[in-house]
Amino acid sequence: MSDGVAVQNLSHSWGHFALTNINLSVAQGSYFVLLGPTGSGKTLLLEAVVGAYRPREGNIIVDGEDVSRLPPNKRKISYAPQNYLLFDNMTVRGNVEFGLHAKGIPEEDRKNRTKHLLDLLGISHLVNRFPRNLSGGERQRVSLARALAVEPRAVLLDEPLSAVDAAAKSSILDYLRRVHKETGVTVIHVTHDQIEAATVADRIGVIRNGKMVQVGAPTDVIEKPSTEVESIFRSENLIAGNVTRKEANLALVDIGGGKIIEAVTDRTGPVMLHIRPEDVVVSKHAVKTSARNRLWGTVAEVTDLGPTVRMRISGERRIMAIITRRSFFEMQLNIGSEVYAFFKATSVEVL
Amino acid sequence: MRISPGFPTRFVFVLSALSGVLFFLLFSPVVNLIGTSSLAGIVLAMNSSEAVSAIVLTVYASALTALVAVLLGVPLGYLLGKYHFPGRSLIDSVIEIPLMIPHTVAGIALITIFGSAQLVGAFFNGYGIKMTNNVLGIVLTLVFVSATYTVKQVEEAIRSMDPKLELVSRSLGASSTFTFVKVTLPHIWRSIVSGAILTWARASSEVGALFIMAYYPPVASILIWNLYAGYGLRESISNGVVLSPGAVNVAALMIFINLAIFVLFKLIQRKREKRNE
Numbered sequence: 041m042s043d044g045v046a047v048q049n050l051s052h053s054w055g056h057f058a059l060t061n062i063n064l065s066v067a068q069g070s071y072f073v074l075l076g077p078t079g080s081g082k083t084l085l086l087e088a089v090v091g092a093y094r095p096r097e098g099n100i101i102v103d104g105e106d107v108s109r110l111p112p113n114k115r116k117i118s119y120a121p122q123n124y125l126l127f128d129n130m131t132v133r134g135n136v137e138f139g140l141h142a143k144g145i146p147e148e149d150r151k152n153r154t155k156h157l158l159d160l161l162g163i164s165h166l167v168n169r170f171p172r173n174l175s176g177g178e179r180q181r182v183s184l185a186r187a188l189a190v191e192p193r194a195v196l197l198d199e200p201l202s203a204v205d206a207a208a209k210s211s212i213l214d215y216l217r218r219v220h221k222e223t224g225v226t227v228i229h230v231t232h233d234q235i236e237a238a239t240v241a242d243r244i245g246v247i248r249n250g251k252m253v254q255v256g257a258p259t260d261v262i263e264k265p266s267t268e269v270e271s272i273f274r275s276e277n278l279i280a281g282n283v284t285r286k287e288a289n290l291a292l293v294d295i296g297g298g299k300i301i302e303a304v305t306d307r308t309g310p311v312m313l314h315i316r317p318e319d320v321v322v323s324k325h326a327v328k329t330s331a332r333n334r335l336w337g338t339v340a341e342v343t344d345l346g347p348t349v350r351m352r353i354s355g356e357r358r359i360m361a362i363i364t365r366r367s368f369f370e371m372q373l374n375i376g377s378e379v380y381a382f383f384k385a386t387s388v389e390v391l
Numbered sequence: 392m393r394i395s396p397g398f399p400t401r402f403v404f405v406l407s408a409l410s411g412v413l414f415f416l417l418f419s420p421v422v423n424l425i426g427t428s429s430l431a432g433i434v435l436a437m438n439s440s441e442a443v444s445a446i447v448l449t450v451y452a453s454a455l456t457a458l459v460a461v462l463l464g465v466p467l468g469y470l471l472g473k474y475h476f477p478g479r480s481l482i483d484s485v486i487e488i489p490l491m492i493p494h495t496v497a498g499i500a501l502i503t504i505f506g507s508a509q510l511v512g513a514f515f516n517g518y519g520i521k522m523t524n525n526v527l528g529i530v531l532t533l534v535f536v537s538a539t540y541t542v543k544q545v546e547e548a549i550r551s552m553d554p555k556l557e558l559v560s561r562s563l564g565a566s567s568t569f570t571f572v573k574v575t576l577p578h579i580w581r582s583i584v585s586g587a588i589l590t591w592a593r594a595s596s597e598v599g600a601l602f603i604m605a606y607y608p609p610v611a612s613i614l615i616w617n618l619y620a621g622y623g624l625r626e627s628i629s630n631g632v633v634l635s636p637g638a639v640n641v642a643a644l645m646i647f648i649n650l651a652i653f654v655l656f657k658l659i660q661r662k663r664e665k666r667n668e
Contacts, residue, residue, distance in 0.1 A: 092558050111561065112561035112562045113561045113563075113567075117562060119558060121558070125555055125556045127573075127574060138573070139564050142566070142573075187562075196562075
């Protein structure tokens with residue numbers, strides 16, 4: 041597949057920070073997630089792609105065209121910033137139609153495109169509202185509709201879930217996936233959240249201190265992180281697997297090495313599993329519990345969090361567990377202690 | 392008066408007392424001036440062609456000044472607020488100079504460049520355009536002493552606006568001009584109006600620099616000074632001939648007209664804000 045967006049040898053410095061020799065290729069029509077901790081340079085990279093500044097070195101290629109020297113309005117790349125930045129003086133319709141107005145699209149076409157997008161995103165009922173009367177999730181949808189209305193070659197989403205509450209996050213990720221599938225537009229989505237990345241990405245690029253440290257499929261980046269990536273994202277449990285069988289309402293997920301994880305899901309085929317460290321129970325013995333999943337390992341790292349203790353357990357899989365300080369001392373655990381990590385099928389979130 | 396629960400009332404009392412002193416200083420001369428004038432005196436001022444032309448000229452020249460300040464000050468305020476470039480701090484300081492120097496000094500400075508024998512003045516004089524002692528001279532002077540207010544208001548408004556708002560617009564295919572008109576202007580228009588009102592108000596009160604650059608035709612402030620210096624505060628009538636409509640009466644009339652214009656501006660501004668809500 042040809043590149044939708046390619047960044048070649050991009051470098052730029054601001055005195056206190058620099059993007060260094062960034063190379064990136066995002067396949068046309070794919071969903072790429074740029075993952076990195078706060079201050080890693082992901083937003084600056086996105087701004088280079090949209091044309092907020094001209095990098096000191098390097099090129100940006102969109103659909104085979106070098107756009108490095110073009111102003112933002114000639115690149116056909118829509119930018120949806122972190123806090124959405126809707127135009128407050130315009131209604132939802134005004135916002136969505138803005139780019140079409142700027143391009144002189146006839147009214148009939150404008151109306152049709154707007155209606156289609158508002159329907160697709162489920163916000164037709166908000167058409168005459170002003171941004172100040174919208175919730176975070178609604179603003180997010182309007183921002184996306186505005187970005188898509190101009191039929192861009194690529195859409196850049198900067199932390200699209202940063203201003204929505206936890207309850208709205210999974211529904212937004214669902215529609216991001218649905219809208220991407222329907223429109224087929226190339227998407228670059230910036231986030232610091234590895235769960236978010238694993239949920240929507242076709243490919244993930246990890247950026248740290250202004251350098252790309254790993255690029256690959258979500259399973260590769262999350263299951264086989266490079267040393268640098270592992271040091272950034274090791275507080276969560278993400279396991280790639282394949283739903284091989286269904287038993288009643290339980291799915292049996294093969295995670296490799298002959299190990300099966302039970303989870304509650306309707307999904308089939310390749311999946312990414314997420315288990316919160318707080319939901320993992322640790323024991324020194326293979327006791328019988330109501331938790332259906334069990335992984336064996338040894339304690340590889342211990343971090344004191346005050347009333348709780350976070351442990352990295354290495355063995356059948358790398359598992360992070362958070363247990364109370366009291367349990368930790370009662371079990372007399374140490375680095376190298378052999379333990380079992382248990383978690384319920386209902387604690388396994390299938391992304 | 393509404394006092395927040397738990398707020399130290401003695402502290403509020405001290406604040407109120409100090410505020411009261413300033414309020415008295417600001418308010419009492421204006422009220423007293425209006426009280427000192429009389430309705431008959433104001434009517435006399437209104438019937439004086441000399442006073443009416445001076446007031447009309449003041450309103451006209453101040454409005455023209457505000458317009459020039461908007462036309463030239465918005466671009467400068469935008470550049471200073473949006474971009475970081477070498478010399479920006481210097482330009483920022485230079486535009487504040489007119490606010491810091493005595494107004495007679497401003498007049499002298501202006502005459503050294505726009506006087507008919509000086510650098511710019513001589514050049515335009517060659518084409519028959521005089522830059523002193525006419526409306527052009529008045530407006531030049533008023534722009535010098537008051538346009539800074541518009542520039543500063545716009546600069547602050549641009550600084551407080553998220554620069555990514557314009558980037559979003561540009562990424563949607565909008566040109567710089569389209570973005571400025573449709574996105575930037577709606578965000579800064581209140582500041583432009585505030586800046587224009589401040590410029591207009593400051594311009595209509597100028598006297599020092601005008602003494603030197605454009606003493607004639609006299610604006611209201613110069614006429615009031617002339618009346619005061621020649622005839623004192625009150626009207627002067629000799630054998631039925633009005634020698635002076637009275638400095639205090641022309642001043643009171645000027646206050647009423649300025650207040651009326653100010654209130655009108657505020658009403659228009661409020662109406663527009665309500666329409667946008």
